[in-house]
Ligand SMILES: Nc1ncnc2c1ncn2[C@@H]1O[C@H](COP(=O)(O)OP(=O)(O)OP(=O)(O)O)[C@@H](O)[C@H]1O
């Protein structure tokens with residue numbers, strides 16, 4: 001089993017200056033192979049800081065980080081960052097802002113090139129990655145990434161990470177700033193990646209209705225600490241606490257809570273609108289009244 | 291990175307931080323000028339005491355104050371060595387090939403190093419206690435008279451403050467882009483020189499693209515709010531001299547008077563190694579010992 005293990009991780013920005021800021025405090029978390037993990041938490045709670053530890057962009061100050069068999073805490077021999085960054089793919093917030101090459105193809109090839117792969121291998125990977133994100137290779141390969149729409153740019157950026165063939169894919173707010181259709185497309189893309197290319201996926205999101213559509217496990221960050229780490233079906237038993245942290249709960253959960261308060265008991269876990277609809281249909285078929 | 295972003299501003303809210311920035315700017319200029327009249331060790335002692343008082347009142351840890359010396363340490367040592375070995379006036383103490391060490395050479399070297407160090411520490415005090423924004427305001431205010439000869443002082447000031455305002459933003463942006471390209475396997479700190487220079491392209495291009503985007507957005511935002519730089523504008527925070535500035539000036543004036551007295555009123559013979567008040571002190575010691 002290949003896991004990512006984080007133990008008692010603490011991170012302080014601008015240590016020992018007046019601008020000191022504790023971004024992570026004693027965070028312990030295991031990410032298992034095959035997890036579809038969602039990370040939520042209000043702004044500044046340390047989510048981005050946390051995920052940047054997972055591919056060595058931030059070195060652990062205190063605590064342990066182990067990604068598969070790479071121990072990031074050890075000093076000697078130095079951890080193999082090249083291998084780490086190949087295995088853990090990271091898509092940052094607004095990834096389209098990192099595009100730089102004059103053609104889509106060259107931009108996507110940047111990662112594999114850094115891995116010093118052969119020309120043929122690079123080309124196959126670029127084709128695969130573009131196919132995975134739904135961009136037609138022949139149509140897009142010679143276009144400038146700067147002339148594409150926001151959603152298309154984001155696909156190119158994600159393809160650039162996929163071309164590294166990571167085992168784990170981490171996405172920081174992948175749908176931020178997109179229109180509803182663009183959001184839906186990226187969400188479907190992520191779902192399909194889970195089944196085809198990267199078995200383990202970690203997604204940060206501010207949109208609780210969105211993230212509950214596909215994640216199976218949710219981690220809640222609050223004030224630099226992990227407040228909850230639960231399967232989606234159990235997390236919203238803590239609705240009160242989540243609301244107190246300033247986080248939203250899914251619409252279906254709200255409706256269900258409301259119904260419950262009015263004496264209407266629906267069966268099963270209700271997280272998404274689909275859950276709610278089928279539970280209500282079932283309730284009616286069993287002769288219940290609304 | 292964020293350390294650079296605020297300049298070196300070290301917020302403590304001390305009376306020195308609250309001095310009028312124009313006063314501080316003028317004081318710094320005076321300090322720079324008059325430190326060149328400090329020619330004896332006694333005068334350097336006056337300056338040292340003055341800076342100690344400023345540091346204590348400003349509540350800035352000495353370690354932070356001395357940090358500025360780190361940058362010029364190389365310069366200090368380099369010029370120090372050159373002066374020490376190549377200065378050839380005075381009594382010869384040792385010599386080898388073209389290198390000579392004389393008593394005047396030692397004296398000159400120490401004084402030069404002291405002057406440089408005190409100069410840097412003193413002027414650095416300005417940036418430790420004043421935000422870049424305040425400085426811009428101060429410069430604008432002091433340059434106001436130039437308006438009458440049609441220098442666009444306000445335009446220059448607003449350009450400068452916008453530039454300053456965007457330094458932290460660009461720093462953040464650079465951090466993010468570097469992280470994103472590193473995540474795609476880019477290496478910035480290994481390889482030959484030309485490889486390293488080439489590795490900057492994927493950072494610089496997105497940085498330029500986003501700078502232009504920001505500039506566009508900012509221009510639109512300014513226009514949308516009917517910004518007009520040519521009319522007489524009022525300020526939210528008006529600069530005002532207060533009694534505090536007067537007290538600070540008096541203290542600085544004491545220092546200046548002491549230095550000038552030491553420089554011009556003392557009558558050490560020109561062939562003596564010691565200058566100014568030092569001469570009397572050394573003579574006093576000599577007569578003491580007998
Ligand atoms: N490079 C940095 N230097 C100093 N402080 C930082 C830096 N990056 C983040 N911080 C601070 O650390 C805290 C955690 O930041 P982080 O980016 O991890 O939050 P986040 O949970 O990702 O927030 P968001 O949802 O807004 O993206 C914040 O208070 C932030 O101001």
Ligand SMILES: [Mg+2]
Pocket residue numbers: 047048049093172
């Ligand atoms: Mg973030």
